[in-house]
Amino acid sequence: MNRTFTIKFGRIAGILVLVGLLSGIFLSLAVNVQEVYAAEAVQTASADTEISFVDDDGRQISLDAPAERIISLYSAHTENLYSLGVGDKIIGVHDTSIYPAAAAFLPQFDYDADPENIIAADPDLVLIRPFISRRVPTLVETLERAGIKVVSLYPNSYTVFDDYIRKLALVTGASEKAEALLEKYHQDLDNIHAQTEVIEDKQSIFFESTETDLRTVTADSMPAYAIEIAGGINVAAGAEPVQAGSSIAPFGAERILELADEIDVYVSQRGAMNAGGNLHSISIRPGFDTIKAIKDGRVFVINEKIISSPTFRFYKGAREIARYLYPEVMDDLSTYLTDAPATKRDLANILLRSAHLPIYSTSSSSYYTQDHRGHIYGLFADTDWTDPDFDAIETVVMRGYVDWDLEDDQEVYHPEAPVTKEMLAKAIFILYDFEAAEPGFEITDLADCENPRIVQTLVAHNLFPLEDGKFEPQQPLTNQEIVEFLEAAKVKQETVAVP
Amino acid sequence: MQHKSFFLFSLILLLGVLLFSSIAVSAQDEAANKPVILVVSFGTSYNDTRDVTIGATEEAIAAAFPDYEVRRAFTSQTIIDKLLSRDNLKINNVTEAMAELIADGVTTLAIQPTHVMNGKEYDDLVAEVQPFADSFESLVIGAPLLSSTEDYFALIDVINAEYPRAEGEVLVLMGHGTHHFANATYPALGYMLKDSGINDVIVGTVESYPDIDTVLKQVAELDPKKVILAPLMIVAGDHASNDMAGDEEDSWKTIFKAEGYEVEPILRGLGEFEGVHNLFIDHLNTAIYGTDEEGTEEE
Numbered sequence: 001m002n003r004t005f006t007i008k009f010g011r012i013a014g015i016l017v018l019v020g021l022l023s024g025i026f027l028s029l030a031v032n033v034q035e036v037y038a039a040e041a042v043q044t045a046s047a048d049t050e051i052s053f054v055d056d057d058g059r060q061i062s063l064d065a066p067a068e069r070i071i072s073l074y075s076a077h078t079e080n081l082y083s084l085g086v087g088d089k090i091i092g093v094h095d096t097s098i099y100p101a102a103a104a105f106l107p108q109f110d111y112d113a114d115p116e117n118i119i120a121a122d123p124d125l126v127l128i129r130p131f132i133s134r135r136v137p138t139l140v141e142t143l144e145r146a147g148i149k150v151v152s153l154y155p156n157s158y159t160v161f162d163d164y165i166r167k168l169a170l171v172t173g174a175s176e177k178a179e180a181l182l183e184k185y186h187q188d189l190d191n192i193h194a195q196t197e198v199i200e201d202k203q204s205i206f207f208e209s210t211e212t213d214l215r216t217v218t219a220d221s222m223p224a225y226a227i228e229i230a231g232g233i234n235v236a237a238g239a240e241p242v243q244a245g246s247s248i249a250p251f252g253a254e255r256i257l258e259l260a261d262e263i264d265v266y267v268s269q270r271g272a273m274n275a276g277g278n279l280h281s282i283s284i285r286p287g288f289d290t291i292k293a294i295k296d297g298r299v300f301v302i303n304e305k306i307i308s309s310p311t312f313r314f315y316k317g318a319r320e321i322a323r324y325l326y327p328e329v330m331d332d333l334s335t336y337l338t339d340a341p342a343t344k345r346d347l348a349n350i351l352l353r354s355a356h357l358p359i360y361s362t363s364s365s366s367y368y369t370q371d372h373r374g375h376i377y378g379l380f381a382d383t384d385w386t387d388p389d390f391d392a393i394e395t396v397v398m399r400g401y402v403d404w405d406l407e408d409d410q411e412v413y414h415p416e417a418p419v420t421k422e423m424l425a426k427a428i429f430i431l432y433d434f435e436a437a438e439p440g441f442e443i444t445d446l447a448d449c450e451n452p453r454i455v456q457t458l459v460a461h462n463l464f465p466l467e468d469g470k471f472e473p474q475q476p477l478t479n480q481e482i483v484e485f486l487e488a489a490k491v492k493q494e495t496v497a498v499p
Numbered sequence: 500m501q502h503k504s505f506f507l508f509s510l511i512l513l514l515g516v517l518l519f520s521s522i523a524v525s526a527q528d529e530a531a532n533k534p535v536i537l538v539v540s541f542g543t544s545y546n547d548t549r550d551v552t553i554g555a556t557e558e559a560i561a562a563a564f565p566d567y568e569v570r571r572a573f574t575s576q577t578i579i580d581k582l583l584s585r586d587n588l589k590i591n592n593v594t595e596a597m598a599e600l601i602a603d604g605v606t607t608l609a610i611q612p613t614h615v616m617n618g619k620e621y622d623d624l625v626a627e628v629q630p631f632a633d634s635f636e637s638l639v640i641g642a643p644l645l646s647s648t649e650d651y652f653a654l655i656d657v658i659n660a661e662y663p664r665a666e667g668e669v670l671v672l673m674g675h676g677t678h679h680f681a682n683a684t685y686p687a688l689g690y691m692l693k694d695s696g697i698n699d700v701i702v703g704t705v706e707s708y709p710d711i712d713t714v715l716k717q718v719a720e721l722d723p724k725k726v727i728l729a730p731l732m733i734v735a736g737d738h739a740s741n742d743m744a745g746d747e748e749d750s751w752k753t754i755f756k757a758e759g760y761e762v763e764p765i766l767r768g769l770g771e772f773e774g775v776h777n778l779f780i781d782h783l784n785t786a787i788y789g790t791d792e793e794g795t796e797e798e
Contacts, residue, residue, distance in 0.1 A: 280545075281544075284545065284546050372749065435761055436725050454759040457761070
C-alpha cells in the first residue's frame with residue numbers, strides 16, 4: 001500500500017514537474033506570441049484603421065471599422081463585451097447569455113434556427129465560436145452572403161485568453177479598455193496566488209467536471225489552472241482527456257474512492273454540462289461517506305461559468321477555490337476590526353467571510369424567465385455587476401440574510417446605509433439555528449423592534465446584551481462590533497445542539 | 500450387451516430430458532402466469548430517499564400480496580435517464596414496463612401508482628396503459644393516495660401520529676401543487692384537518708394554492724414559536740431539499756426564519772410511513788378484489 005503510494009506519488013510528482021516545465025515553456029512562448037500579435041494588431045488598426053486578423057475558424061477577417069450592431073451567439077463573448085464596456089453595441093444574444101443580467105433581456109437568437117432571423121435584425125457583426133460553425137456549417141456562408149461579418153473566436157486554453165480578448169476588443173473598438181482589464185485580471189490572479197503559495201499545509205482537492213461517470217478535468221484546463229493559482233493539490237492531476245483537445249477527463253468512482261483519505265475538498269461543477277451535486281447528493285453515492293471532504297462537510301458546488309468559461313469572472317472562480325481550500329486565510333477579517341461605522345456593503349463582506357459563504361451566481365439559462373419570490377439576482381439598480389462588492393451583496397441577499405427595498409419599481413440594496421443592531425440580529429438568526437426562547441426579563445423597547453421574536457430569542461441566548469433593559473434596534477454598529485457579534489454567534493452555534 | 504446398455508442409457512437420457520423440459524415449461528408457465536403488481540412512481544434521483552420511500556412502499560406491497568410479483572416503473576423520463584447515466588441503474592418507464600410484462604407472458608396485472616392525488620401524472624398513467632389493456636386477461640389500476648374521503652382522514656391520522664407537536668409548535672406540510680383541477684386536494688386536506696380538530700397542522704404547496712403567503716398568514720394566526728416543515732410528498736427529494744429546506748431567500752425555511760420562527764425542516768417522504776403503505780395496499784385490494792378487505796370476495 002505504502003509502496004504503491006510512494007511509486008504513484010513519485011510518478012505523479014515527476015509528471016507534475018514535467019507538466020510544469022512544459023507549461024512554463026509553452027506559457028513563455030504563448031506570451032511572446034501574444035505580445036507580437038498584440039503589437040501587430042494594434043499597428044494594423046492604427047496604420048490604416050483597418051482591422052485584420054485570422055479568426056479561430058482559420059478565416060481571414062477584415063473590417064473597415066469596429067462593429068456597432070453585434071449579435072453574440074456565445075455567452076462568454078457577450079459577457080466579455082460587457083466587461084469591455086461595449087455592451088451597448090450588442091443587439092442580440094443566444095439564450096445562454098444571462099450575465100450580466102442586462103444580457104438576459106436582449107432579443108434572443110439561435111444558431112440552430114433559421115438564419116433569416118439574424119439577417120432581419122441587421123447586425124454588422126455576428127460573433128460565434130468554432131463549435132457553432134462545426135454544428136451549423138452553412139451559417140457563416142449564409143450570413144456573409146447577406147453582407148454580415150462573422151467572427152469565430154474561442155480560446156482553447158487559458159494561455160491564449162489574452163489573445164482572444166484582444167481580438168474581441170479589436171472588432172468592437174475596445175482595445176484600450178482590454179489592456180487595462182487584462183492587466184487588472186492578471187494582477188487579481190497573481191494576488192490570489194501570492195496569498196496561497198506561502199501556505200505550508202497544502203490542501204488536496206478533487207474537481208468533478210461531470211456527474212456522469214464522475215469525470216474530472218485535464219491538467220491544461222481552466223479549473224486545473226484555478227487549482228494551481230489557489231495553491232491546491234489536484235489529486236487527479238494526471239487525468240488524460242476524454243478526447244484530444246478536450247478539458248474533460250475520465251476518472252470514475254473507483255479511483256476517487258482510492259483517494260478517499262487524501263481529498264480535503266470536493267468540488268462539483270454545475271452548469272449546462274453538469275447538474276452538479278450538493279453535500280447531500282454526493283454523500284449518498286455508494287462509498288462516498290468514506291471521503292475525507294464529505295466527512296468534514298467540505299463539498300462545494302461551483303458554477304461552470306466562473307471556472308470553465310473564458311471570461312474575466314474566472315478570477316472569481318479561482319478565488320472561490322482558494323476560499324474552499326484555505327477559508328481562514330482567504331476570508332481574513334482583520335481589515336474590518338475598526339471602529340468605522342459599518343455600511344450594508346461592509347455587512348455583506350463581513351457575513352460572507354465570517355461564515356465562509358460560497359458566492360452566489362446563477363447557472364440556469366431560464367433563470368430570468370421564471371417567477372421568483374424576492375430579489376432577482378443581478379437586478380439591483382444601485383449595486384450592479386460592476387460593483388466591487390457585487391458577489392458579497394448578492395450572496396447575502398439571495399440567502400435572505402439582509403433586506404433590500406423596492407423603489408420606483410426598481411430593486412435597491414442601499415450599500416452605503418448604516419447597519420443597525422436589528423439588521424444584524426436578523427442576519428444572524430437566519431444564518432444560524434437558534435432554539436426559540438424568551439429571556440426571563442423584559443426587553444423594554446421590544447415594541448420598537450421590527451421582529452420581536454428574533455430579538456427575544458437572541459437576547460435569551462445572551463448574544464445581544466441589553467443596555468438599561470433596552471435592545472436599541474436602531475443602534476448603528478461598527479465593523480468591529482459586527483465581526484464580534486458574528487464570531488460569538490458562531491461559537492454559540494457550535495456549542496448548541498441543533499436538532 | 501453394449502448395445503443394450505447404450506439403449507438403456509439413451510432411454511434414461513431421453514426421459515430425463517423430457518422430464519426436465521416439462522418441469523422447465525411448467526416453471527415458465529408458472530412465471531408467465533404469476534400475477535404482477537406494477538408500482539408506478541414519479542421517481543427520484545436521490546438514492547437514499549428512494550430506498551426508504553418508493554422502495555419501502557414496494558416492499559410493503561410485496562409482503563401484502565405474496566402471490567404477486569412486484570415490479571417498478573417511474574413516470575419521470577428525466578429521472579430515468581439520469582439514473583441510467585449516473586448510476587447505471589435501469590428503471591422502466593410505463594410503456595417499457597408494459598411491453599416487458601407482455602413479452603414475459605403476464606396475463607394478470609394490477610397497477611398501483613404512488614401519486615398523492617388524481618392529477619396529471621395519474622391521468623397520463625391511465626392514458627399510457629390504455630393501449631395495452633387488451634393484452635391482459637385482467638388489468639386493474641389502484642387509486643392514488645388521496646382519492647376517497649376516508650383516504651384523507653386516514654392520512655390525517657398518519658400525519659398526526661408521525662409528527663408529534665409540542666405546545667407552541669406548528670407543522671407545515673409542503674405539497675407540490677398543480678395546475679390540474681385536482682389541486683383542490685390540498686385545501687380539502689387543510690379543511691379536513693380542521694374538521695378533525697387538528698389546528699396546528701397547515702397545508703401548503705410549492706407551485707399552486709395554498710401558496711406560501713397563505714400559509715404564512717395561517718401560521719401567524721397561531722403565533723407559534725417553532726415551525727416544523729415536512730414534505731407532503733411521497734419522496735423527500737429535490738423540492739424538499741431545496742424549496743423547503745434550502746438556504747436561499749425563497750426557501751420555506753428561510754421565509755419562516757425571517758419571520759422569527761425557529762424552524763425545523765424534516766426530510767422524510769410520506770413513502771416512509773407504514774400508514775401510507777397500508778393506504779396503497781387498501782387501494783390495491785379494492786382494485787383487485789373490489790373491496791379493501793383482501794380476498795373476501797374469493798373466500
